[in-house]
Amino acid sequence: MANYLVRRFILVFVMAFVVSLASFVLLYSAPGGPLEQLVALQSTTRRPDPDEIERIMKRYDLDLNLFVRYLRWLTGHPRGPIVIGGQEVFGDLQVGCLKEGQARLVYPDGRVVEINCAKPVFLRDLAERPTGNGVIRLDFGRSQQLAREQPVIELIESRLGNTLLLMGLSTFFAIALSIPIGIYSAVKQYSRFDYFFTTLTFFGSGMPTLFTGVMGILVFALLFQRLGLPYLPAGLVESNRDAVVPLLGTIKAGSFADRLWHLILPVAVLTFFNLAGWTRFIRSSMLEVLRQDYVRTARAKGVVERLVILKHALRNALIPFVTLLAGVLPTLFGGAIITESVFNWSGIGRLFINALVASDYPVAIAYVLISTFLTLIGFILSDVLYTVVDPRIRLS
Amino acid sequence: MATTSVPLTKPTAPVLAGARSESQWAIVLRRFRKHRMAMISLGALMVVFLASLLAPVLAPFPRDATGLAPRFSPPLTAYNGQMHWLGTDHVGRDFFTRLLYAARITLSISFFAATLATLIGMTLGALAGYFRGLVDSIVMRILEFMASIPDFPILLIVTSILASRPESLPIPRFVLDAMGALMLLSPVGNERAQVVVIIVVLTAFGWISAARLMRGMVLSVRERDFIEATRALGASNARIILRHVVPNAFPPLVVSYTLSLAGALTAETALSFLGIGITDPTPTWGNMLQFATNFMLTDPWVPLIPGLPVVIASLAFNFIGDGLRDALDPRLKM
Numbered sequence: 001m002a003n004y005l006v007r008r009f010i011l012v013f014v015m016a017f018v019v020s021l022a023s024f025v026l027l028y029s030a031p032g033g034p035l036e037q038l039v040a041l042q043s044t045t046r047r048p049d050p051d052e053i054e055r056i057m058k059r060y061d062l063d064l065n066l067f068v069r070y071l072r073w074l075t076g077h078p079r080g081p082i083v084i085g086g087q088e089v090f091g092d093l094q095v096g097c098l099k100e101g102q103a104r105l106v107y108p109d110g111r112v113v114e115i116n117c118a119k120p121v122f123l124r125d126l127a128e129r130p131t132g133n134g135v136i137r138l139d140f141g142r143s144q145q146l147a148r149e150q151p152v153i154e155l156i157e158s159r160l161g162n163t164l165l166l167m168g169l170s171t172f173f174a175i176a177l178s179i180p181i182g183i184y185s186a187v188k189q190y191s192r193f194d195y196f197f198t199t200l201t202f203f204g205s206g207m208p209t210l211f212t213g214v215m216g217i218l219v220f221a222l223l224f225q226r227l228g229l230p231y232l233p234a235g236l237v238e239s240n241r242d243a244v245v246p247l248l249g250t251i252k253a254g255s256f257a258d259r260l261w262h263l264i265l266p267v268a269v270l271t272f273f274n275l276a277g278w279t280r281f282i283r284s285s286m287l288e289v290l291r292q293d294y295v296r297t298a299r300a301k302g303v304v305e306r307l308v309i310l311k312h313a314l315r316n317a318l319i320p321f322v323t324l325l326a327g328v329l330p331t332l333f334g335g336a337i338i339t340e341s342v343f344n345w346s347g348i349g350r351l352f353i354n355a356l357v358a359s360d361y362p363v364a365i366a367y368v369l370i371s372t373f374l375t376l377i378g379f380i381l382s383d384v385l386y387t388v389v390d391p392r393i394r395l396s
Numbered sequence: 397m398a399t400t401s402v403p404l405t406k407p408t409a410p411v412l413a414g415a416r417s418e419s420q421w422a423i424v425l426r427r428f429r430k431h432r433m434a435m436i437s438l439g440a441l442m443v444v445f446l447a448s449l450l451a452p453v454l455a456p457f458p459r460d461a462t463g464l465a466p467r468f469s470p471p472l473t474a475y476n477g478q479m480h481w482l483g484t485d486h487v488g489r490d491f492f493t494r495l496l497y498a499a500r501i502t503l504s505i506s507f508f509a510a511t512l513a514t515l516i517g518m519t520l521g522a523l524a525g526y527f528r529g530l531v532d533s534i535v536m537r538i539l540e541f542m543a544s545i546p547d548f549p550i551l552l553i554v555t556s557i558l559a560s561r562p563e564s565l566p567i568p569r570f571v572l573d574a575m576g577a578l579m580l581l582s583p584v585g586n587e588r589a590q591v592v593v594i595i596v597v598l599t600a601f602g603w604i605s606a607a608r609l610m611r612g613m614v615l616s617v618r619e620r621d622f623i624e625a626t627r628a629l630g631a632s633n634a635r636i637i638l639r640h641v642v643p644n645a646f647p648p649l650v651v652s653y654t655l656s657l658a659g660a661l662t663a664e665t666a667l668s669f670l671g672i673g674i675t676d677p678t679p680t681w682g683n684m685l686q687f688a689t690n691f692m693l694t695d696p697w698v699p700l701i702p703g704l705p706v707v708i709a710s711l712a713f714n715f716i717g718d719g720l721r722d723a724l725d726p727r728l729k730m
Contacts, residue, residue, distance in 0.1 A: 018541075211703050211710075341669075357670075364556075368549050375546050
């Protein structure tokens with residue numbers, strides 16, 4: 001077990017490293033970086049100003065060579081010359097180039113070196129520029145487009161609550177509903193109840209949330225409002241002004257009732273979608289278990305049917321469900337990208353999409369990195385949970 | 397639950413001369429015909445397919461012509477003596493016309509993405525499962541890697557970078573020309589390159605499930621006695637794989653292919669809806685839906701026009717997959 005966990009954690013770090021490297025490459029090869037924007041902005045009015053370009057290059061580390069830039073992005077180091085016992089070492093190690101061309105360096109000891117760079121950047125110069133804490137300490141840099149200069153992590157924190165609320169509630173409802181429905185469908189296989197829910201779940205998994213969301217808004221928000229029925233809001237996290245709803249009375253903007261009112265439709269759409277997949281999953285896993293010999297044995301020795309189902313069958317049927325729950329962890333953070341977009345829900349998923357549409361790659365990369373990390377953790381968790389719920393399984 | 401299936405083996409018993417026998421595919425066809433929803437779905441898809449094929453003939457207006465009638469004219473509006481069957485969109489383009497062209501583009505993208513992904517997955521899965529060793533461990537590592545990353549966000553970010561700058565992907569000229577001709581795209585601008593980028597990205601993220609399925613099937617088939625017998629008769633590896641292993645692993649793959657058509661369709665729609673995939677003026681159901689939802693509060697009927705085809709096509713592929721599953725392997729019946 002310990003052995004397994006160590007190996008698994010090593011794998012996580014290798015994966016995290018690969019993904020961080022890929023993210024970094026994406027981040028800097030992506031179109032619309034800060035420099036490109038500046039040039040585009042200026043070329044419409046005047047020629048690019050060399051000082052301005054240099055300032056931007058310094059500001060975003062664009063002058064440094066790729067390896068140093070990656071290190072600084074990932075760890076926040078190096079921040080200047082390395083000092084050992086009051087002695088500066090590697091202070092004049094060249095780490096980048098601000099301007100192409102030729103230059104001659106004259107060292108204090110009289111050495112003269114010709115280099116292919118008009119304005120070289122040395123390790124010593126890094127002490128003067130502001131440095132982040134690095135991705136490993138959750139400093140993902142600053143937003144370039146959505147909220148200029150605001151730290152990415154602050155942007156994410158400001159949206160996290162909304163996403164956790166939406167995803168937490170819909171996951172809870174989906175689990176709470178799918179387990180009993182799945183069990184009952186399996187126990188009463190081919191009954192009317194079973195046919196109804198099998199059909200419903202088929203539609204639920206076949207219809208994209210994009211469509212169910214839009215249909216939900218059309219019916220429960222727009223149509224109900226026009227018919228004078230108690231309607232639901234068409235989107236957003238809370239209202240901008242007080243709303244008068246038939247039968248429900250006045251809902252004050254920003255109140256608890258208002259937030260609850262806004263949650264109903266998106267939570268329902270997501271619950272419906274998850275419910276479809278999970279119910280099918282529980283049903284088929286339950287059907288599999290009910291066919292086993294030990295269930296027949298339990299029945300034969302006269303155990304009450306309710307106990308056979310809940311104790312002998314269900315416990316075993318839920319084992320594969322654990323894997324499914326592992327996938328929940330990253331979505332709790334990442335939100336439902338499409339549902340949040342349909343409902344203008346100011347959560348993390350929508351932040352990600354807005355960042356992509358606006359080419360704000362630091363924000364988008366932060367989202368991907370955190371999601372990846374949580375996905376990996378989810379995998380380990382599910383493996384460990386497996387051994388907890390099923391002692392037959394040993395990790396090695 | 398296709399992954400747990402055991403494939404049907406070919407009937408090997410000699411057939412008595414003169415006795416009426418039904419071939420395996422005839423049985424499958426007969427069983428499939430009994431699945432009512434699958435047959436209805438097949439009919440619905442045929443209609444959509446034919447309509448998109450005949451788009452240039454059926455469409456009453458040029459694809460991108462704006463201001464044909466006042467914006468958001470309701471369906472069945474006649475304007476300047478010409479009928480707009482489904483009304484007009486936010487810049488007065490004919491909805492019916494754009495829906496037909498969009499069907500052609502969306503269906504083609506789903507077809508190519510799902511087909512390429514399945515072919516690549518099949519090939520790699522078969523090689524990995526049959527030869528084991530180095531190929532297998534490489535393929536397995538890639539599969540593991542892809543399973544432990546959040547694929548939808550990464551698909552979105554890659555698409556957003558490539559689709560906004562499609563020239564960064566070296567696409568052969570003839571591919572662009574062929575796709576342009578197939579989907580009736582204009583050679584000016586980066587319309588054609590965008591479509592190819594979407595196909596490439598969806599393929600790159602779509603082959604995983606087919607590869608895993610194929611590998612599992614091959615692993616179970618290759619240990620069977622008839623493979624041993626074939627090898628004893630001196631058949632080459634290529635012959636064993638193509639003539640014996642692949643056909644035996646076929647039934648679940650057909651089902652997974654149908655479902656991956658639905659997957660590619662909804663993925664493309666989602667990408668275009670989110671404004672990251674194919675962008676206006678190239679019509680797809682997804683980007684039409686995006687504009688439609690923006691004006692939903694004032695014109696609530698608009699989202700239904702691009703929305704219904706999406707859901708009909710997606711459900712149809714699912715039903716056909718379900719029908720095929722029942723027909724190919726009755727033991728897998730849900």
